[in-house]
Amino acid sequence: SQQGEEDPQALSIQEGENATMNCSYKTSINNLQWYRQNSGRGLVHLILIRSNEREKHSGRLRVTLDTSKKSSSLLITASRAADTASYFCALKTSYDKVIFGPGTSLSVIP
């Protein structure tokens, strides 16, 4: 399958802790993006990392990409209750499609 696979499927942490989510994939990619989705709502684009990049930062977010291992991680530092949401990695493949991973459901407990 070209889909990304994410782990963990669900993650529950205390406010202030860091949250790490991983995405592994099988196909070649042009870029990898991370999105957030609050329950019943649309997608919010978080960050894009290109295949020739290894790490990107945006605020409390840090994304890494290891193309040799075909994996990416999303780190949210100093988590807040408002970070509670589902997080998806999305792969831009050479076929010009964006394919989503199954997602990680993050709960941040105040």
Place this chain on the structure above:
Amino acid sequence: GAVVSQHPSRVICKSGTSVKIECRSLDFQATTMFWYRQFPKQSLMLMATSNEGSKATYEQGVEKDKFLINHASLTLSTLTVTSAHPEDSSFYICSARGLRGSYEQYFGPGTRLTVT
């Protein structure tokens, strides 16, 4: 930034009727639009890709006669769910891609379809 809208945001229809969902790119020309569906607590599944002025390309397992896609202009694509059944109830999300931006694909807010 680029904006993609969807209309309606929510729709309830009776079994057997057809429902049309619109996807518009508001401030850019979308050469390609994508349609996804998302069941509760699941990920987004790509249904089809449409290029302006040509027929849509459907993913394996998606019935093209049931999910009619029209991309008649560079700012509008429509998805029509024909003869809807309760199992078609889902969250439908479109995305549009133009030739601008640091990332190329912009997602709409989604349409929640409930078939009774």
